[in-house]
Amino acid sequence: xxxxxxxxxxxxxxxxxxxxxxxxxxxxxxxxxxxxxxxxxxxxxxxxxxxxxxxxxxxxxxxxxxxxxxxxxxxxxxxxxxxxxxxxxxxxxxxxxxxxxxxxxxxxxxxxxxxxxxxxxxxxxxxxxxxxxxxxxxxxxxxxxxxxxxxxxxxxxxxxxxxxxxxxxxxxxxxxxxxxxxxxxxxxxxxxxxxxxxxxxxxxxxxxxxxxxxxxxxxxxxxxxxxxxxxxxxxxxxxxxxxxxxxxxxxxxxxxxxxxxxxxxxxxxxxxxxxxxxxxxxxxxxxxxxxxxxxxxxxxxxxxxxxxxxxxxxxxxxxxxxxxxxxxxxxxxxxxxxxxxxxxxxxxxxxxxxxxxxxxxxxxxxxxxxxxxxxxxxxxxxxxxxxxxxxxxxxxxxxxxxxxxxxxxxxxxxxxxxxxxxxxxxxxxxxxxxxxxxxxxxxxxxxxxxxxxxxxxxxxxxxxxxxxxxxxxxxxxxxxxxxxxxxxxxxxxxxxxxxxxxxxxxxxxxxxxxxxxxxxxxxxxxxxxxxxxxxxxxxxxxxxxxxxxxxxxxxxxxxxxxxxxxxxxxxxxxxxxxxxxxxxxxxxxxxxxxxxxxxxxxxxxxxxxxxxxxxxxxxxxxxxxxxxxxxxxxxxxxxxxxxxxxxxxxxxxxxxxxxxxxxxxxxxxxxxxxxxxxxxxxxxxxxxxxxxxxxxx
Amino acid sequence: xxxxxxxxxxxxxxxxxxxxxxxxxxxxxxxxxxxxxxxxxxxxxxxxxxxxxxxxxxxxxxxxxxxxxxxxxxxxxxxxxxxxxxxxxxxxxxxxxxxxxxxxxxxxxxxxxxxxxx
Numbered sequence: 001x002x003x004x005x006x007x008x009x010x011x012x013x014x015x016x017x018x019x020x021x022x023x024x025x026x027x028x029x030x031x032x033x034x035x036x037x038x039x040x041x042x043x044x045x046x047x048x049x050x051x052x053x054x055x056x057x058x059x060x061x062x063x064x065x066x067x068x069x070x071x072x073x074x075x076x077x078x079x080x081x082x083x084x085x086x087x088x089x090x091x092x093x094x095x096x097x098x099x100x101x102x103x104x105x106x107x108x109x110x111x112x113x114x115x116x117x118x119x120x121x122x123x124x125x126x127x128x129x130x131x132x133x134x135x136x137x138x139x140x141x142x143x144x145x146x147x148x149x150x151x152x153x154x155x156x157x158x159x160x161x162x163x164x165x166x167x168x169x170x171x172x173x174x175x176x177x178x179x180x181x182x183x184x185x186x187x188x189x190x191x192x193x194x195x196x197x198x199x200x201x202x203x204x205x206x207x208x209x210x211x212x213x214x215x216x217x218x219x220x221x222x223x224x225x226x227x228x229x230x231x232x233x234x235x236x237x238x239x240x241x242x243x244x245x246x247x248x249x250x251x252x253x254x255x256x257x258x259x260x261x262x263x264x265x266x267x268x269x270x271x272x273x274x275x276x277x278x279x280x281x282x283x284x285x286x287x288x289x290x291x292x293x294x295x296x297x298x299x300x301x302x303x304x305x306x307x308x309x310x311x312x313x314x315x316x317x318x319x320x321x322x323x324x325x326x327x328x329x330x331x332x333x334x335x336x337x338x339x340x341x342x343x344x345x346x347x348x349x350x351x352x353x354x355x356x357x358x359x360x361x362x363x364x365x366x367x368x369x370x371x372x373x374x375x376x377x378x379x380x381x382x383x384x385x386x387x388x389x390x391x392x393x394x395x396x397x398x399x400x401x402x403x404x405x406x407x408x409x410x411x412x413x414x415x416x417x418x419x420x421x422x423x424x425x426x427x428x429x430x431x432x433x434x435x436x437x438x439x440x441x442x443x444x445x446x447x448x449x450x451x452x453x454x455x456x457x458x459x460x461x462x463x464x465x466x467x468x469x470x471x472x473x474x475x476x477x478x479x480x481x482x483x484x485x486x487x488x489x490x491x492x493x494x495x496x497x498x499x500x501x502x503x504x505x506x507x508x509x510x511x512x513x514x515x516x517x518x519x520x521x522x523x524x525x526x527x528x529x530x531x532x533x534x535x536x537x538x539x540x541x542x543x544x545x546x547x548x549x550x551x552x553x554x555x556x557x558x559x560x561x562x563x564x565x566x567x568x569x570x571x572x573x574x575x576x577x578x579x580x581x582x583x584x585x586x587x588x589x590x591x592x593x594x595x596x597x598x599x600x601x602x603x604x605x606x607x608x609x610x611x612x613x614x615x616x617x618x619x620x621x622x623x624x625x626x627x628x629x630x631x632x633x634x635x636x637x638x639x640x641x642x643x644x645x646x647x648x649x650x651x652x653x654x655x656x657x658x659x660x661x662x663x664x665x666x667x668x669x670x671x672x673x674x675x676x677x678x679x680x681x682x683x684x685x686x687x688x689x690x691x692x693x694x695x696x697x
Numbered sequence: 698x699x700x701x702x703x704x705x706x707x708x709x710x711x712x713x714x715x716x717x718x719x720x721x722x723x724x725x726x727x728x729x730x731x732x733x734x735x736x737x738x739x740x741x742x743x744x745x746x747x748x749x750x751x752x753x754x755x756x757x758x759x760x761x762x763x764x765x766x767x768x769x770x771x772x773x774x775x776x777x778x779x780x781x782x783x784x785x786x787x788x789x790x791x792x793x794x795x796x797x798x799x800x801x802x803x804x805x806x807x808x809x810x811x812x813x814x815x
């Protein structure tokens with residue numbers, strides 16, 4: 001209901017009540033009344049209070065529904081109303097005292113004060129009734145509602161019998177309705193379910209407020225039953241209203257009296273109830289652990305936070321064990337702590353403290369120290385200034401392995417009960433799983449990241465290999481390189497040189513993976529720069545060796561062949577640095593061209609120079625040179641047989657009339673067929689060069 | 698995975714390492730461990746018997762390169778013997794015969810060490 005509508009509710013009472021007052025004044029002045037008009041006056045009063053009641057109920061709905069707070073609010077309302085009534089009484093005219101006030105003709109001041117008192121107490125009694133309504137119907141059952149309704153029926157019936165004009169007040173009806181209303185007041189007063197759900201603190205509030213309420217309402221009861229002037233003023237104002245106020249005051253008195261007693265009885269169990277509630281909450285919160293596995297720090301902090309909530313601990317800390325892969329040593333990390341310093345935790349871990357950890361590691365069982373200062377396992381902590389109290393250590397197990405320990409301490413000795421241990425054990429199981437999951441996720445994210453990095457490396461390396469081979473009328477080139485890992489150590493290149501010469505290089509870095517890939521990139525740089533300067537292949541390899549000797553690790557080396565194809569002279573000059581021999585197919589014959597040489601990075605300049613020779617081949621039309629790495633010749637099938645030179649030479653010989661491209665594909669296919677289901681165990685690189693110059697003589 | 702075994706025996710101031718099976722990137726660390734052990738024990742006269750070695754990859758060859766320098770610095774050597782033609786071909790392609798003494802027979806290598814001692 002909007003604010004405007006709420007205020008509109010007050011418009012009618014604001015008109016009606018002054019009308020009633022005016023009527024009273026006039027009536028007193030003329031000392032005459034019409035019976036029918038008296039009834040209308042009462043109806044005006046009833047309508048006014050009904051609307052005021054609706055207004056109060058609407059306002060109340062906007063406020064929180066907390067039992068003790070509600071009682072407190074009502075209490076202050078009642079106290080204020082009593083003060084107002086008391087204050088009004090100070091200005092009482094003489095007619096307020098004595099039985100003669102029962103006749104209806106009074107002074108205007110008397111009428112005004114009566115109206116004021118009736119209004120204040122009427123509003124308060126409505127407020128009390130609404131509050132009781134909420135408390136009684138806290139846990140709504142059919143019977144609850146029925147009993148409450150019965151009270152309302154008898155309340156209004158009792159009020160109704162007090163209406164003027166019908167003259168029922170002298171019959172047997174008013175006391176009967178009144179008595180029934182009292183009976184249902186008593187019945188309804190036992191509906192105190194809301195108390196159970198209060199926290200201990202709230203229960204204490206409830207006790208204080210309910211006893212205060214009981215006292216002020218008793219005062220009101222006495223006042224309403226007395227023959228005091230104020231009371232008579234209400235009666236003379238409106239008898240039904242008086243009954244309404246009186247019954248509600250009695251209802252409040254009895255109800256809050258019962259509230260006081262039952263809250264008092266509930267107090268000892270308050271803590272247990274509160275504990276169960278928080279246990280329930282915490283176990284419910286376990287689901288939070290599951291969603292937090294993406295952030296390890298959040299996760300462990302939630303764990304300590306929840307532990308301290310569950311068992312109301314002084315301090316909590318979580319230790320996780322990790323084993324160093326290289327040294328095999330176990331290290332302990334405090335990943336989250338609450339209310340305790342690292343120094344204090346270190347006290348436990350130090351010296352004799354290792355026994356405590358030893359115990360947990362060996363037994364993998366819950367460790368309960370009832371008194372830190374007197375238990376023989378932790379006595380040493382007393383001298384070290386560790387606070388007295390009890391300690392609970394719960395091992396976290398994952399796949400039967402101890403991954404960490406969750407510790408909690410309390411201020412007092414023997415402070416952990418079986419409930420704490422049970423809940424913590426259950427909790428620990430979930431924590432272990434959450435931690436394990438968190439670690440697995442972190443690991444897989446890291447793995448994915450590395451994989452992405454490797455993919456980048458792979459792309460970069462692919463770009464180091466020639467994107468396009470030279471297109472020359474007299475020569476055909478075809479090449480392929482495949483890595484067995486994401487990145488490899490094989491390298492080939494076809495380089496355009498001055499004077500219609502073409503440099504062809506193939507290399508194989510020892511070892512595999514990332515280190516091989518780095519050397520491969522270095523090799524490319526060296527070869528590219530040297531190819532422009534060095535006049536002969538041998539010279540290039542010698543100078544490449546000098547550079548590589550410095551940068552290669554002791555156990556790393558590179559095998560390579562560098563050849564220069566001189567197109568005008570139809571010749572191929574090559575030098576070999578420990579690499580597989582080049583296959584030369586010329587007409588029907590085939591030859592493994594293998595000038596002596598030694599791998600790059602194996603030995604120093606002079607020995608390398610001594611070992612390395614150069615060979616020049618005169619090319620005839622249709623001659624084919626095949627450069628390759630040992631990934632081809634050493635490719636193995638399931639029976640561990642090697643592909644070998646013979647097969648390679650045979651396959652190449654069979655398609656000597658094919659184009660370079662077709663021959664490359666045939667050889668690769670043959671190798672693939674040979675190894676069968678398995679993958680390449682080494683990088684495979686193949687460069688086929690077919691000479692189509694000096695056309696048939 | 699491929700099978701690889703190292704057998705090590707000492708005699709007359711010469712350590713003999715017998716290699717068996719496939720020496721590649723996966724099994725090279727085993728051989729490294731064996732050489733490391735020889736170095737810590739100050740045994741610098743090493744004969745590697747390759748009679749039962751079926752295959753050696755570049756990573757396997759790298760192991761010899763990694764340790765030969767230290768061994769030679771201490772007046773020792775690594776001598777290789779009893780290679781099958783196939784294994785010899787791998788050594789030969791890379792130019793290892795220039796760097797290492799390779800003998801047909803283990804006894805020959807052992808006696809070479811003894812001659813130097815005298």
